[in-house]
Amino acid sequence: xxSKKHSAQGTLCESQGFLEKLWNDLEPKNTLNTSFxxxxxxxxxxxxxxxxxxxxxxxxxxxxTGTDMAPTHFSLxxxxxxxxxxxxxxYSILVIVWQDAPDHSDKWKCxxxxxxxxxxxxxxxCPFFFVVLFPVMLTELKLGPIDIAYNILIxxxxxxxxxxxxxxxxxxxxxxxxxxxxxxxxxxLLNNLVWTVLQQRxxxxxxxxxxxxxxxxxxxxxxxxIGGFILGGKLYVWKKDKYLHHSNEKQTKSS
Numbered sequence: 001x002x003s004k005k006h007s008a009q010g011t012l013c014e015s016q017g018f019l020e021k022l023w024n025d026l027e028p029k030n031t032l033n034t035s036f037x038x039x040x041x042x043x044x045x046x047x048x049x050x051x052x053x054x055x056x057x058x059x060x061x062x063x064x065t066g067t068d069m070a071p072t073h074f075s076l077x078x079x080x081x082x083x084x085x086x087x088x089x090x091y092s093i094l095v096i097v098w099q100d101a102p103d104h105s106d107k108w109k110c111x112x113x114x115x116x117x118x119x120x121x122x123x124x125x126c127p128f129f130f131v132v133l134f135p136v137m138l139t140e141l142k143l144g145p146i147d148i149a150y151n152i153l154i155x156x157x158x159x160x161x162x163x164x165x166x167x168x169x170x171x172x173x174x175x176x177x178x179x180x181x182x183x184x185x186x187x188x189l190l191n192n193l194v195w196t197v198l199q200q201r202x203x204x205x206x207x208x209x210x211x212x213x214x215x216x217x218x219x220x221x222x223x224x225x226i227g228g229f230i231l232g233g234k235l236y237v238w239k240k241d242k243y244l245h246h247s248n249e250k251q252t253k254s255s
Contacts, residue, residue: 019109026174030108032099032115034170036239043168047096050161054089057154061085064150078195078203081129083188084121085154088162091115095165113180116173116232119166120181122159123228124221129155133204166232173233181229185222 020028035043061082062073076082091114094107101108134151137143143151195203202208206217 016106019106022113022174022177022180023109025176026172028109029103030099030101030105031170031172032095032101032108032112035168036170036243038168044096044099046168047092047099047165050165051092051096053153053157053161054085054092057085057158058089060150061154075195077191078199080121080188080192081125081154083184084118084125085158087114087121087184088118088158091118091162092165112171113177115162115166115169115171116177116229117181117184118162119171119232120225120228121184122162123231124224126155126159128221128224132206166235167239170236171232172236173229175233178226178229181225185225189218189222 033040038046061076091111094111094114098105098108098111129151134155137151138148141147192203192207193209196207196209202214207214
């Protein structure tokens with residue numbers, strides 16, 4: 001019992017140490033409660049709206065995958081869309097809970113990183129789906145109106161909401177946070193390989209782990225996600241500069 005307690009405490013200390021290192025290049029201040037271009041009150045309402053939409057998407061996803069819980073719902077984990085959605089969904093829950101957490105808390109830091117990863121992933125998932133996969137699904141699978149609505153919701157509405165959230169909030173995307181994104185990318189690629197081997201068919205037909213096209217797509221997708229993270233950082237710098245410029249203008253006018 002004692003050894004388990006010490007082990008848990010050791011793991012917690014390691015996690016705290018890792019989070020502290022991630023903030024070496026950034027002031028450890030909770031900027032989840034910072035709002036650009038909109039009031040904090042409206043921002044909080046927007047977050048509740050996002051949570052409602054994500055909850056509807058989550059329940060709809062569970063419903064359309066059938067009633068055989070164990071294999072059917074577990075198999076959803078083979079899709080990058082589900083990884084991206086669940087990260088965004090978890091962020092939409094935790095940001096409401098921890099948006100006003102004190103600066104010394106580690107809880108807002110975990111939420112902060114989820115927001116960065118979700119934003120970067122969705123910048124790849126959304127365009128890839130609508131440009132590459134959706135046209136094929138429409139012609140070959142002959143999707144009905146309900147299926148089309150669901151795919152627009154999870155591949156279109158969910159990404160737009162996390163993009164707007166990032167546009168409004170104070171997440172800075174520091175470069176050393178990219179290590180977490182790299183872990184997520186590596187974990188999904190390994191996950192994709194395992195599902196491909198177990199099912200003896202690729203999760204996504206072009207990504208068969210054999211053809212040159214397959215490896216090109218993996219490299220392209222990886223670079224796109226990393227590029228999305230870098231774009232998030234540039235967006236924050238632009239927001240900050242524009243906000244300071246606007247504040248200086250107001251002060252000049254008032255004086």
